Amino acid sequence: MIKPTNLATDSFKCFAAWLSALFLVVLGAKLWVVQLYGSPLPLWDQWYEAESFFQPWVEGHLTWQAFFAPDNGHRIFFTRLLDLIVIRLNGRWEPLLQMTVNAFIHTAYVCGLAFCLWDFLGRKNGWFVCFLLAPFFALPYAGENAIWAITLEYFLDIFSLVTLVALGFAKPGGRWWWLGVAAAFTGLFTMASGLLAPVTVGGLMVLRAIKHRRIERRNLITLGLCLAVVGLSMALGVSAEGDRPLRAHTLAEFTSALVRNLTWLFFDAPGMACLIFLPLVLLIALYFRQNFQESQAAELLLGLGLWSVLQSAALAYGRANYGDIFPISRYLDILNVFVIASLFASVLLAQFWLRGAFSIKFTLFLPLVFSAVIFFGLCRISQIVVNELLIPTRRMNLVAEERVETFMATGDQRELLEQPTVRPDPEVVLGVLRDAKLQTILPAACLPPADAHVTGRFTAVSQWLLQNSTGMLYCGLGLFVGLIGYTLIRSPLGLAWENLPAFIAWLTILARSEEHTSELQSLRHL
DSSP states (O other), X not given: OOOOOOTTSHHHHHHHHHHHHHHHHHHHHHHHHHHHHOOSSOOTHHHHHIIIIIHHHHHTOOOHHHHTSEETTEEOHHHHHHHHHHHHHHSSOOHHHHHHHHHHHHHHHHHHHHHHHHHHTTSOOHHHHHHHHHHHHHSGGGHHXXXXXXXXXXXXXXXXXXXXXXXHHSOTTSHHHHHHHHHHHHGGGTOGGGGHHHHHHHHHHHHHHHHHTSOOHHHHHHHHHHHHHHHHHHHHOOOOGGGGGGSOOSHHHHHHHHHHHHTGGGTTOGGGHHHHHHHHXXXXXXXXXXXXXXXXXXXXXXXXXHHHHHHHHHHHHHTTTSSSSSOOGGGHHHHHHHHHHHHHHHHHHHHHHHTTTSOHXXXXXXXXXXXXXXXXXXXXXXXXHIIIIIHHHHHHHHHHHHHHHHHHHXXXXXXXXXXXXXXXXXXXXXXXHHOTTGGGTSOGGGSOGGGTTOOOTXXXXXXXXXXXXXXXXXXXXXXXXXXXHHHHHHOTTTTSGGGHHHHHHHHHHHHHHHHHHHHHHHHTTO
8 A cells, every 4th residue: 555645744745855956966977868868859750740730730630549549559648638738838849849738747756656666665765766766867878768858768657657657556446546546547648559558557466466366456456457458458458560560570579579579688697687586576576475464565566567567568669670689778768767667676675685694794895896787778878879869860850850950941842852862861851841831830940041940939948958958967966966965974883884885875976977967078079
């Protein structure tokens, strides 16, 4: 059952300070990626969105059915609703503003995830929770999502987390449980794999039944509800024929893609998967012990891990032939949940061992070494994404921006159709740019030179946030350093083994601050 939260307690106030630091670091890092690599032009699927969704809207015949219409096998109601709200409030369609809004949405999810982990892990060591989560969402290994103005994965993450926590741990019939029911249902309209959240909750009910050798009535009710939502999802399911070549056609293709998805952090060393799996495997073994006192925390971590594994399997089937050795960047905001669950499983194991016969040195050493290996992999894969994806994408977008600008100035479509040009289909782009009614909401980069100065109501705010993204990032890092330093000074333990993680975290943030400074100087010359 979810425990009531007293937001006025000193414990929460202390955690709120760490949460503020996490918020600033993640938001600043995401906006920095948008500033460096984002384009004022619509990108990829956005051109199709303009043709099939925005055009009926400006023409006055958009129906509610269009919000739920299939899109590449998904029903993306919330993505379409958000896009329409942002355009309506802003007065114009501006991809950079949408990217900014998306950054806030994902940062809110990160803070929600941090709160859940802190709450389930005993409401202690909040600094450690925030410190461990920050690299997973501040580093740009999933940077493709940051520069795509269409929000899919972020909504999926949010609704899935709410479903897992509220439906999986609240008493049936209570307000939290009904919130979980609502999240399970609405999650079906984020992505096709939204059904995997209630599947995960059902898996938790089965896990509890195995542990207690019986299934309680309330767990049976939740399990039945999950089955009903999954059945509804099957009825709403759509098949995108255009995606058929991307699917797994043989067991070998599926297995290869699944291994690739599960070992994305060390894609060139699949054997490292054993290290990533180890904490969760040990946690499962401890969970079934009768004297294990951290059942709810273990269930949350195992649920997060199961959800991410199911997402990996769904991607392995639906996108087995999409990408090569390296998993697609935009899927990593889903696949990283498994690694996060494993990392915090190591923390939970350390807390359990501290009560046993193991020494403090041993119990602190294991999670520190494990997190160091994980963070090394995150930094390495982030550099690969920057060099192999973000920089080439920005260069191609610069060419596309020049093509569109020339076409809007001359009206000569040959300039727009000449390769390289706007992706994925210049014919669709041509139709969008020539539509007189769509021009009333098109971004300034898609307008004739005389109207290129037209901006929306929130353009200045978005530009200010993007221009000050590095300052926001440094404020977050500085707040982390200050809070950790303050904690070390006030702690009666000083630099004893118990404070070793805080001291290492302090040194790590200082080192990362220096690295960010040098990276910023080099990226500005691109």
